[in-house]
Amino acid sequence: MSKKILILAGDGIGPEIVAEAIKVLEAVRARFGLDLTLEEALVGGAAYDACGHPLPEETLAAARTADAVLLGAVGGAKWEPLPIAVRPEKGLLGLRAGLGLFANLRPAILYRQLADASSLKAELVAGLDILIVRELTGGIYFGEPRGVTRQESGERRGVNTLVYTESEIRRICRVAFDVARQRGKRVCSVDKANVLECTELWREVAADVARDYPDVVLSHMYVDNAAMQLVRAPKQFDVMVTTNMFGDILSDAAAMLTGSIGMLPSASLNADGQGMYEPIHGSAPDIAGKGIANPLATILSVAMMLRYSLHEPEVAQQIEAAVSRVLDQGLRTGDIMSAGMRQVGTAEMGDAVVAAL
Amino acid sequence: MSKKILILAGDGIGPEIVAEAIKVLEAVRARFGLDLTLEEALVGGAAYDACGHPLPEETLAAARTADAVLLGAVGGAKWEPLPIAVRPEKGLLGLRAGLGLFANLRPAILYRQLADASSLKAELVAGLDILIVRELTGGIYFGEPRGVTRQESGERRGVNTLVYTESEIRRICRVAFDVARQRGKRVCSVDKANVLECTELWREVAADVARDYPDVVLSHMYVDNAAMQLVRAPKQFDVMVTTNMFGDILSDAAAMLTGSIGMLPSASLNADGQGMYEPIHGSAPDIAGKGIANPLATILSVAMMLRYSLHEPEVAQQIEAAVSRVLDQGLRTGDIMSAGMRQVGTAEMGDAVVAAL
Numbered sequence: 145m146s147k148k149i150l151i152l153a154g155d156g157i158g159p160e161i162v163a164e165a166i167k168v169l170e171a172v173r174a175r176f177g178l179d180l181t182l183e184e185a186l187v188g189g190a191a192y193d194a195c196g197h198p199l200p201e202e203t204l205a206a207a208r209t210a211d212a213v214l215l216g217a218v219g220g221a222k223w224e225p226l227p228i229a230v231r232p233e234k235g236l237l238g239l240r241a242g243l244g245l246f247a248n249l250r251p252a253i254l255y256r257q258l259a260d261a262s263s264l265k266a267e268l269v270a271g272l273d274i275l276i277v278r279e280l281t282g283g284i285y286f287g288e289p290r291g292v293t294r295q296e297s298g299e300r301r302g303v304n305t306l307v308y309t310e311s312e313i314r315r316i317c318r319v320a321f322d323v324a325r326q327r328g329k330r331v332c333s334v335d336k337a338n339v340l341e342c343t344e345l346w347r348e349v350a351a352d353v354a355r356d357y358p359d360v361v362l363s364h365m366y367v368d369n370a371a372m373q374l375v376r377a378p379k380q381f382d383v384m385v386t387t388n389m390f391g392d393i394l395s396d397a398a399a400m401l402t403g404s405i406g407m408l409p410s411a412s413l414n415a416d417g418q419g420m421y422e423p424i425h426g427s428a429p430d431i432a433g434k435g436i437a438n439p440l441a442t443i444l445s446v447a448m449m450l451r452y453s454l455h456e457p458e459v460a461q462q463i464e465a466a467v468s469r470v471l472d473q474g475l476r477t478g479d480i481m482s483a484g485m486r487q488v489g490t491a492e493m494g495d496a497v498v499a500a501l
Numbered sequence: 502m503s504k505k506i507l508i509l510a511g512d513g514i515g516p517e518i519v520a521e522a523i524k525v526l527e528a529v530r531a532r533f534g535l536d537l538t539l540e541e542a543l544v545g546g547a548a549y550d551a552c553g554h555p556l557p558e559e560t561l562a563a564a565r566t567a568d569a570v571l572l573g574a575v576g577g578a579k580w581e582p583l584p585i586a587v588r589p590e591k592g593l594l595g596l597r598a599g600l601g602l603f604a605n606l607r608p609a610i611l612y613r614q615l616a617d618a619s620s621l622k623a624e625l626v627a628g629l630d631i632l633i634v635r636e637l638t639g640g641i642y643f644g645e646p647r648g649v650t651r652q653e654s655g656e657r658r659g660v661n662t663l664v665y666t667e668s669e670i671r672r673i674c675r676v677a678f679d680v681a682r683q684r685g686k687r688v689c690s691v692d693k694a695n696v697l698e699c700t701e702l703w704r705e706v707a708a709d710v711a712r713d714y715p716d717v718v719l720s721h722m723y724v725d726n727a728a729m730q731l732v733r734a735p736k737q738f739d740v741m742v743t744t745n746m747f748g749d750i751l752s753d754a755a756a757m758l759t760g761s762i763g764m765l766p767s768a769s770l771n772a773d774g775q776g777m778y779e780p781i782h783g784s785a786p787d788i789a790g791k792g793i794a795n796p797l798a799t800i801l802s803v804a805m806m807l808r809y810s811l812h813e814p815e816v817a818q819q820i821e822a823a824v825s826r827v828l829d830q831g832l833r834t835g836d837i838m839s840a841g842m843r844q845v846g847t848a849e850m851g852d853a854v855v856a857a858l
């Protein structure tokens with residue numbers, strides 16, 4: 145049966161980078177005889193502009209029946225004056241919640257060909273390969289009560305609520321341990337268990353899950369220390385697992401450590417293996433429409449999609465190998481450009497990956 | 502009238518580093534004829550071990566009547582099995598709340614003499630001088646409701662609450678703008694206003710405060726981006742102001758960028774100019790009792806105390822100059838040791854600062 149892929153280009157550079165990813169997807173479809181149907185829909189600011197809401201019902205419905213979703217990026221200063229309920233970001237959060245995508249996998253990898261791109265001294269990051277597993281449908285992002293109310297004194301008061309149940313913690317920790325088994329067999333659970341009771345529960349449940357994985361080593365770290373250790377000695381980590389909010393912060397820091405955030409894909413999975421795939425970087429409105437954005441993170445997101453939701457690991461590997469060859473050829477978009485390399489635009493990079501397949 | 506300074510050595514390396522700071526304080530007292538009375542009390546794990554609570558009533562009472570508090574560090578794995586309510590950290594949080602120390606000033610400075618200590622490439626951090634202003638008595642650290650409850654299903658659920666009122670946001674932003682006026686005249690307010698309504702209020706109030714400071718430039722940044730930017734290009738920042746939780750994470754990352762976290766002091770101030778002063782680093786139980794900890798962050802905390810709470814800016818400067826001279830002489834504790842320098846222990850470093858005064 146044909147697998148349905150929903151394409152959500154989104155805002156800013158989203159449409160440009162997604163266009164290159166589609167090129168690659170169509171090339172592998174033809175090359176490997178995959179039975180894929182692509183469908184497109186609106187999300188984010190683009191959806192808000194078209195119909196007043198960042199996640200139209202048709203989009204969520206189409207996502208629900210898709211085998212996988214490919215997302216570009218959402219948001220931009222243009223929509224920042226809007227209330228949170230109709231911001232572009234709400235479209236993304238609505239998809240995560242609506243599809244139950246509780247497990248966000250965010251690799252932070254230093255590409256061999258881009259060894260100099262990091263802000264960190266070379267010896268600290270050579271060969272860096274961390275995977276951050278971020279809880280994505282709970283925590284303070286979704287907890288109730290929330291909002292701003294006016295008190296009797298006339299003063300306003302803003303509230304958000306960090307909430308986790310044992311089962312929410314348990315399932316995300318299981319994902320982390322399962323994936324650690326395929327890698328370095330170490331999980332670092334990040335919390336603030338010395339201050340926040342909710343994350344004291346997190347620590348306890350993580351330790352409990354670890355009992356089912358005697359072959360994987362669990363450590364615990366406070367989030368402030370984790371942020372420090374990522375800067376000091378990032379190679380100490382294999383898999384990190386943490387809450388939605390801490391994961392948001394730490395995964396961006398970790399990705400930036402590699403200096404190649406324009407290269408990093410991500411996967412957001414639910415319990416059925418359905419997934420949404422997107423680059424880790426944002427919508428970069430400042431360079432939108434210029435044809436200079438790096439499409440490789442989105443192309444590598446297609447590879448993750450083939451691996452995790454479409455059960456085509458070999459095709460995934462072919463795409464990853466093609467990206468590696470293009471880097472070996474010296475092709476670079478502006479964000480990863482360095483001396484002696486050949487600078488190319490978004491479309492030229494996409495074409496080069498297709499040619500290298 | 503004599504100024505009273507309450508000394509809280511705390512846990513781990515706390516007593517060792519505080520002992521050196523006291524040497525320096527007594528030296529400047531004699532040298533400059535300051536009328537200071539030193540008093541000591543228990544806090545943290547040391548207090549818990551002595552009397553079952555990390556913040557005995559006598560300690561809080563003594564702190565309330567002191568002009569300033571000098572704190573070493575609290576906590577350690579030894580007390581980690583305890584419930585949050587009686588952990589060493591609770592002693593620190595109780596002092597912050599009990600004294601109303603809402604404004605935490607955390608510098609991230611790269612010392613000229615330690616230019617190579619950073620994890621970052623030299624050109625990215627040369628001359629780095631950021632000040633993080635962290636809200637310290639509100640937010641998710643103190644918000645109610647909090648705790649772990651059992652639901653009808655039998656499953657446990659952990660909750661913490663992020664809360665800020667307009668006036669809490671306003672007063673910490675004022676501190677940030679006031680201090681920015683004395684420095685680079687730029688404030689970056691860090692929030693997650695695209696997701697958390699509480700921090701949408703934060704952003705609005707920060708913008709409102711900025712109207713009273715036409716000479717200071719305000720920018721806003723999402724916390725995930727701020728974590729990335731600290732790694733990518735930290736010198737873009739002058740003063741950053743943020744919530745208790747975000748400040749905990751970002752200030753540790755920023756301090757670690759300098760590679761000299763053993764050198765960085767901090768001040769926590771209330772509305773009356775009363776303050777608590779402590780090194781940014783923790784209690785480092787692994788090296789406690791070995792006489793090798795770096796006392797300079799604590800000695801520099803004494804300098805901050807003289808400047809902010811004791812109104813002796815010239816004495817503060819003398820201490821800072823003495824520390825600088827000791828570094829110029831090539832003296833280094835193990836944490837900041839590099840080739841060609843002379844490695845010394847905690848006490849020798851303290852003595853050297855006294856000698857350099």
Ligand SMILES: CC(C)[C@H](C(=O)O)[C@@H](O)C(=O)O
Pocket residue numbers: 219233236237392695696725
């Ligand atoms: C756009 C925003 C809502 C989102 C988040 O905070 O989760 C983004 O920062 C991310 O990490 O995917």
Ligand SMILES: CC(C)[C@H](C(=O)O)[C@@H](O)C(=O)O
Pocket residue numbers: 338339368576590593594749
């Ligand atoms: C020890 C802990 C409670 C404390 C905090 O989280 O505030 C520490 O990390 C700090 O930053 O001073």
